[in-house]
Amino acid sequence: MATSTRRRSAAKSAKGKNKLTPEQRAEIDEKRKAEVKGLQEQLTTAVVEFASSEGWAVLLKKMARRSRIVRKYSFRNSMLIFAQCPHATEVRGYNEWKARGRQVRKGERGIRILAPNTVTPRDENGEPQKDEHGNDKRITFFRPISVFDVSQTEGKEPEPETVADGVKLPELNAKVQGTAPAQFMDRLTLCLKSLGYTVEHGHTGSADGYADPTTRTVRIGLGFPEAHQAAVLAHETGHVQLDHTADMAEYQQHRGKMETEAESVAYVVCAVAGLDSSATSLSYIAGWAGKTPEKIEETMIEVGQRVTEAVGAILEFTDPDEGQEEDEGENADAAEAADSETEKVPAAA
Template sequence: MYRKSTSGAWKIAAREAKLDEARAKLTDALSALMNGAEFQRAIEFAARFRSHSFNNTLLIWLAHSEAYEAGRVAGPTPTYVAGYRQWQSLGRHVIKGQSGYMILAPVTAKFVSGNPADPGSWRKLERGPGPAAGEAVKSRLVNVRTTYVWDVSQTEGDAIPPLPVPRLLGGQAPEGLWDGLASQVFDHGYRLFQVPDAATLGGANGLTNFTTKVVSIREDMDELARCKTLAHELGHVLQGVNEDGPSHRGIAEVEAESVALMTLAAHGVDSSQYTVPYVAGWAHSIEGRDPLEVVASTASRVRSMAIQVLDGLDTLQIPDGAPPGLQQERLVSQSTGATAAPLSRQAVTL
C-alpha cells in the first residue's frame, strides 16, 4: 500500500513539474512579445500553425529554435508537427534520439443536465451509469496536461504529399480574398463602400462605423492593400460582435491589424511591410491587469478571430501545421480562446 501511494504521489508531482516547466516557458515567451516586432513574428508563425492554440505555437516555436541551435534539426522553422502515434499512422516514425516538443493538451470531462438552460444544473458525469433519460450531455475542459509533438524533419518514412500553396506577385491579392472578406462583412449586417481616397476617411485607409454599420475602404490603393485594409476592418466588425471584445482603443487597433496580418500570412503574403503597433505601451496601460495576461488574451483573441475569418473563406491557403492526411482538432478554450489567469501560477488555457 505504501509503495502504491508513493508511486501515485510521484506521478502527480512529475505532472505538475512538467506543467510548471511549460508555464515558465510561456511566461518567458509572452514577455518577449512586449516588443512589437516579436509580437508580429509570433502572429505570422501562428498563421503557419493555426491548427494549434496560440500558446502551443509559442511552445513549438521555442522548442524548434532550441533544437535548431543544438543541431538536432536542419531548418530554423518547423513545417508539420504531430504526435508520436500520429506520425506512425501516416507511415513515419520518430528518428531515434530526437526529443519531442512539449505542448499542452486538454483534459475534458462529460457533464450532464436535465435543464441545460440553467448553468447551475450541470454536473460531472462520474464513472458508472450513463446519463438519465432526457439529460443533455456536453464535454468541458477541466484541466490541461503536457504531451509531445515532433516536426516532420525529426521523422522518417513515407513521403509527405505536397500541398498546393498560393503564388502571388507584388501587389496582387489572393484570388477570391476580397469577395470572401466582403461577404463576411455583409453576413454580420454591415454595408461596404469604397471611397475615392483617404481624405474622405479623415486620412485613414479604412473605417468601421458601428452606429451606422458601414465599412468604408479607400479605393485608390492596389488590390492587396485594399484586401489587407478590409481584413483589418473585418477584425473591428468581429470585435463589435464579440461581447468580450477589447474596450481599450490601442488594443482594438493591435487586434484588428493582427487579424489582417494573420489572414494575409495564411495566404502566403509577405507582411514585412506591415507593422503591428508597439505592444508594451498598451499592455502596461490597462489598470489592474498584468501585462502578460493582456498580451496572452489579446493574442488568443486575434487567433480566434483570424481562424473565424479564414474558415469562412473559400481561398487557397498555406498549410496549417498539421501533416496532410491527419485530422487534428484545434485546441482552443471553451469560449474566446483567451487566457483567463496569469500564466505564472494558474492553469494555462489552450
C-alpha cells in the first residue's frame, strides 16, 4: 500500500507540474535566473574581501578549520557557504543529513549554493548533438539548491572536526618550531611517491627546500626543527601536486601566484594535521589578484579552486581517516537538496 501511495503521489505531482502554463514556467525561470545572479554577486563580494594578504590569511584559517566543507564543495560554493553561514562546519543536503540520522529543524533556512547539472542537447530526432570535433555536446547549467549546516540539524551526534581551533598563522618567514605530527612527513612522502617524486635531505643553498623536476626529487634543507622540515615538505608537495614543476619558465613568470598557491596548500594541510606552519608568501597576493572586482574574482576563484583541489588530494594521504567522500557534494546530493522547482538555469558560476 505504501508503494502504491508513493506512486500515486509522484504521479499527482508530475501531473500537477505539467499543468504549468508557459507564463508560469517563464516566471519560475526568471526567479531562478535572478537568484543565480544574486548568488554570483554575493560570491564576488566575498572573494574581493579575501583579496589581500590579511584577508587570504583569514580564509586559510577558515579552510583549515572547515576542511569537511572544503573537501566536499568547490571553492565557489565554499565561499557562498562561508558568506551565508560563517560558523558552518559541516554542510549537507536535507536527505543526506536524514540518512545520517539527523533531521533539519523545522523553520531552518537553507544555505543557497550553485549546483552544476551537465546535459547533452538532442536534435529533433532525439540524437545527441555533436560539436565541431564530432563529440557529443555538453552544456553545464547551474541552479540554486539548499544545503544545511550541522548546527541547523538535530539527532545523532556527528564526528567532530580533527583540527584544533588553536592553529594560527605565525609571523611571515618564521621557522616553525617543535616536532612534526606523528607520521605526517611519512604520509607526505607517500603522496610525493605517488606523483613520481622521492624525498631527500641535504644542502639547499639559501632555500629551505626545493623540488627538482629533472631528478624528480624534493630536497629538504638541513639543520631545521622537525616541524619546519614538515612545513617545507608540505610546501614542496603543494608545488608538485599543483604541477608547478612542469614548466620552470612559467614558474619564473608567475612565481608570486604559484608560491601563494603552494604555501596556501601547505598551510591548510599542516593545520588539519595540527601543525602551525609558516605562510611565507601571503604578501604576494596584492600584486597579482587584480584591480577590478571582476578581475579579482576571476583570479582568486581560479587560485582558490586549484588550492582546494590540491588540498583534497594531499589530505587523502595525510588525513586518511576523514578521507574524501564520494563526489556527492554538488551532484548526487544536489537533486535531493534542491527545492521542488528544478528548472535549469544556464549561468557562468
